Amino acid sequence: MLEGYRARVDERTFLNLPGFRNGNAYVYIYVENTSARAPMFGEYCTDECPTCPTNFEPRMILEVCDGEDVASFGFDVDTPRGRENSLYKLDTMIAALRVFRTGFVAEFAP
DSSP states (O other): OOTTOOEEEEEEEEOSOTTSSSTTOEEEEEEEOOTTTOOGGGOOOOTTOSSOSSOOOOOEEEEEEOSSOEEEEOOOOSSHHHHHHHHHHHHHHHHHHHHHHHHHHHHTOO
């Protein structure tokens, strides 16, 4: 877990079976738990918010590493539209991976 942060999710998952090349390929996900500093009524703050002592935006990390290169993805949470776009980004990546997997399996089917 990251120092000074409370996590809802904090997981590193390795992508290869033991013994395979690039055994250090991974997916790392982290979503901060901001419930202790969340504003009332679930509203999000910005840095300009005069009533909140700290910025409410949670720390979130999604990294995919192939063993050498790392891809990191950012997610907007400041506005309802930004959160909608972030969920769309996640859903699109999940759908693309499912389609790729289906094609991969079909390529090697008997």
